[in-house]
Amino acid sequence: MTATHHPPDLFALSDVRGPVLRPGDDGYDAEVAAFNLAARHAPDVVVGATGTADVVTAMRWAAATGTPVAVQATGHGANFPLDGGLLINTARMTDVRIDVGARTATVGAGVKWRLLLEASVPHGLAALNGSSTDTGVVGHVLGGGLPLLGRAYGFASDLVRSFQVVTPDGTLHETDADHEPDLFWALRGGKGNVGVVTSLVTELVPLSRVVGGGIHCAGEHAEPLLRAYADWAPTVPAEMCTGFTLLRLPPLPIVPEPLRGRFLARIAVAWTGEAAEAEGLLAPLRAAAPVEFDTVADMDYRQVDDIYQDPREPIPARECCALLRELTPEAVDTLLGQAGPEAGRDYPLLMVELRHMGGRLADPARVEDAVCARDAAYLLESVGVLAGPEAAVAVEAATAALYAAMAPHGTGRTMVNLHGTPGDADDRARAWTPETHHRLRTLKSTYDPQNLLRHGHTVPLG
Incomplete structure (x- = not known):
């Protein structure tokens, strides 16, 4: 055109x-x-x-x-x-259509996961959202999408059947595995490098309830809880989706009780199996350290925001992540040394978290894609609140120190959605393998030769 x-x-x-x-x-x-x-x-x-x-x-x-x-x-x-x-x-583009028989959803570019779940869960169908349903479906999928239930079902991009996308020349494309497969490949894990997605069709999974919540201990007990978690996580079925989090929460009204003003160590749990089986599986974690409060219970899938309790109000934040190939005793020592109890309550990072990967996340994609996190055992993520210039300096220093210390245990890569502020071309490239990055650059040159889509986590022209 x-x-x-x-x-x-x-x-x-x-x-x-x-x-x-x-x-x-x-x-x-x-x-x-x-x-x-x-x-x-x-x-x-x-x-x-x-x-x-x-x-x-x-x-x-x-x-x-x-x-x-x-x-x-x-x-x-x-x-x-x-x-x-x-x-x-694209926030106004909020059309959602559920095809119950086909178990699919067609969603517009501005649809949040919450809106999709409200439409699908009453039919016994769930989507592969992340830890917060306030985020957008399309942006999540373009980065590959690490779902709350990823170990059980894989990456969110694995379930996408097709996209409607406008390339930078203003041409509207319908792409799937059989039509413009290179474009379809780049949109699943390659982020917004080749076009602006206006809608997508994704499969849904047959699920309406999960066992979910958090096992919370005082932060002073982080060491025994994390060591127990590191031993326990490799032994559980793929249906057990968990994360370990160190939380230093401010005494502000936006933080729900009983988290407000606390330093806590938490195991977040999402289990797709039977509730009785979950009790036995979680017993070693509950015995590892004194439990302050425990919210793990059977819940409607529309309540999953209660599991990780991500911020629901806008905040000024600095996030970062790294993919880990292991969680050895040495890796645990390093993480605790950086962000554990000895770092003090004034440690500037609001959250330091390990998400357990593996399971279906390690499976090859049914249709080749640009996701480069299938070899990771854990995701390390952090968030710091930039509450002023001094806080920003402290957050940046703590972030740099944490990831430098954990680098020996990493794959060398990140996930594009959680990478944080992208730096130079070499830093941005860490979200992909060299081969995938080269292919993205080549396709970028094909679909965006003017490099109009150059803001955010993008690749240079090939």
Whole structure:
């Protein structure tokens, strides 16, 4: 499709049904706001897309004017601010259609997992969301998607059947395993390097309830709990999906009781089997250290936000992650030395977490994709709150020290969705194997030769 050339003004966006706003316009600040308050976007123009046609129009304008493009739905993935260019906000694109017989969902670019679960769970069907259902389906899947139930069902991208995507020349594509397979490959784990997804079709899993919650101990007992967890995790079935977390929570109203103002060590649990079997499996963890409170119980799958209790209000945050190949006694010693009780209650990272991987996450994709985390045993993730310049310096120093110390136990890679603020090209490349990164660069050059999609965690042209 040949783009029509227009002068670099907004008249070519007159067909957009949603708002088209410049700095200073009413509604501009709300339109560009991200969940991560550390990223304050300042695009030259923002398009509030109401559907696929608006995205096509916006991308054609960007291609004609050479304007760089960024995309935002929920703003959870905002890791550094956009300065200039065009921001396409897809938050209004919230159509959800459930095909109960086929066990699939068709979801728009702005759909949050919460909305999808509200539509699917009453039919006995669940989606492969992450630890928070406030995040967007499309952004999660584009990064591969590490689900809450990943050990039981695999990566979220494994269940995607097709995408509707607008490439940077303004062309609308329908892609699946048989139609433009290279494009389909890049959209499952390659993030937003080749186009703007307007909708996708994903399989759903037959599930409406889980055993979930958290086993919480005082932070002073982190060592015996983590050592027990490191011994226990490799022995459990794939249906047991867990994480170990060190939490240093501020005494603020946004933190729910009884977590508020506490330093805690927690085992988060999501189990897809029978409740009685879960009791036996979890017994060694409950015996490892004095339990302060235990919320593990049978629950409707729509309640899964109660398991990890991720922040539900926007905060200024610095996140980071690394994939680990092992959790040896030496790795446990290192983690505790960095972030355990001896680091003190003033340690600046709000959360340091290990997510148990393996299980179905280690299986090869049914259709080849760009996910490069199947060889990891654990994911190490951290979040620090940037509550001012001094706090930002402390968070950055603690983050750097933690990942440098844990590097000998890592695969050398990260997951793109949790990577945090992407640095130079070498840093961004750590989300993929060299072979996958090279292929992404080649496809980037094919579908985005102007490098319009260069904001966020992107690859350079090949």
